[in-house]
Amino acid sequence: MQTALATSRANGPIGIRSPSCEGCNAARPGRAEDSLVVEFWGLLKGSLMKARIGVVDDHPAVILGVTAILNEQPDMHVAAGGATIDALLQCGATLDLVLLDLVLVDGSTPADNVRRLTALGVTTLAFTSGDQPQLVREAARAGAAGMIRKSESPETIVQTVRGLLQGDPVPTPDWATAILADHAFISAHLSDRESEVLALYASGETAERVAEELFVSRTTVIDHVKRIRAKYAAVDRAAVTKVDLFRRAVEDGLIEAER
Secondary structure, eight states, X not given: OOOEEEEOSTTSEEEEEOTXXXXXXXXXXXXXHHHHHHHHHHHHHHHTTSEEEEEEOSOHHHXXXXXXXXXXXXXXXXXXXXXXXXXXXXXXXXXXXXXXXXXXXXXXXXXXXXXXXXXXXXXXXXXXXXXXXXXXXXXXXXXXXXXXXXXXXXXXXXXXXXXXXXXXXOOOHHHHHHHHTOXXXXXXXXXXXXXXXXXXXXXXXXXXXXXXXXXXXXXXHHHHHHHHHHHHHHTTOOOOSHHHHHHXXXXXXXSOOOO
């Protein structure tokens, strides 16, 4: 049984609608509706084990298309969608990752939208035609985790989404080009020692192991990491989590992304 999508007006939310709203109260033991209700809630329970994805695009057909692609995967489920961030959040779904179009009907900026999602602990994947690289750079500076073109194959879209969900960003040529063309990405001005600490720590080492490697105390390493995060934040390249630090280190050429 396919989960129904509730679509409102052009600028309204697209979210999961439970058929129980119309059928559960009418169901009685022995009736066919009972088996449908059981089936629906079985599917819903299964979806709770999957990564919860949101899609923000002001073209409903795009949302429905991406939903069809991702919902075919055993480990992810599109839980909400909308033409704007406001519409998405009205759905009330808790999300792990959002595919975000960078040009929306409400005129909101990529930076503002990425920051709103980041504040909620949601990873952002820029989902765009790619014809405005300055918007990609803006989203990247605000903390977007990556970019995927709408014209990419379903397989590439799935691979990119899954990589981000697993904390293993999949850099695309467009994403790399946008980053390399943006001088803000080389303006964190880390010291040599901070670069050493970041390279080791972002590669997966613990603070204790970094301290041993550099012959300093654990407290010194923690202080370095705090200063590194502050420097990245000062140039609008937030690095709140260790995964963020990994991305910054890759962007700045301190380490290579393993594939």
